[in-house]
Amino acid sequence: MAVGTLAAAPRARLGRAARRAAHLLAVLLLVTLAAAALVDLVPGSPAVAILGPSATPQQIAELDAAYGFDRPFPERYLDWVGGLVTGDLGRSVQSGRPVLATILERLPVTLEIALLAVGISLLVAVPLGVHTGSRVGGPLDRAVTAASSALMSIPVFVAGVVLIYLLALTTGWFPVSGWAPLTDGIAANLHFAFLPAVALAVGETPALLRLLRGDVAATLREDFVRTAATRGLPRRYILFRHVLRPSALPLVTMAAVVFGRLLAGSVVVESLFALPGLGGLALQSIPAKDIPVIQGLVVLVAVAYVAVNALVDLGYTVLDPRTRSR
Structure with missing residues (x-):
């Protein structure tokens, strides 16, 4: 058998x-x-x-x-x-250039902003989600819950305007608009990419945080976690070794969905910060009815979602070996 x-x-x-x-x-x-x-x-x-x-x-x-x-x-x-x-998507009606070359020229900007936004969201959501999920109802949990509710109601363009005012116009720490490619150096690139990424992360972090908080609170009630606690294992070890891994499965899915959504919906941030990404290309192509470019962008977004879903499946098999046999 x-x-x-x-x-x-x-x-x-x-x-x-x-x-x-x-x-x-x-x-x-x-x-x-x-x-x-x-x-x-x-x-x-x-x-x-x-x-x-x-x-x-x-x-x-x-x-x-x-x-x-x-x-x-x-x-x-x-x-x-x-x-x-x-790899031949035709030529742009506006510029006459190959559509694929035009999209690939703009893709790195949007891809970097989306990845940075997801990374910033996870850097904030994971430690706070684990901590608040393990102390539901505590002072920090109540404060984080209230703050996340407030942040979820802020549109991305409002977050961008506030960040520009506070960190660009008032302090001069970051530029208001523009872009520096990675070929100019990582420091110069992040100097321009940080504010747009944070503006996107402001609206995505609360959802990731709440999802992880709820899953951590539920996992802590499982028998295997109680068994680990009775064995005298340190609480931090239990949280990040026994609780975070099974609780991270829904988080992986949500992060992938967020990435796909940001890749497809970065128009507002890119126009606000004058970034030469796919959002700016879409803003130019749609009013001009540049059908070949619009078709190329639609297919790119679909391929991105398909690729992200495939990576999520692979991530599941790493985080939870039980899924390999299902």
């Missing part, structure tokens, strides 16, 4: 991996279909919407032919997906 169980374990893992891969591929299929259909959702002719009412029939016909707006949807979709697989 034990041998059969061991032999079935690899097959179960392969089946689980196949189901997850099928689910992620289905998501990508739906997203690519929706992105390709953006052309058909534009009222009237996409070329007229892009060029404006003063465009001549010849200019409209040339743009339709150049970008395939006049082709049937199935043909256009298959051609676009074929280019997507090979």
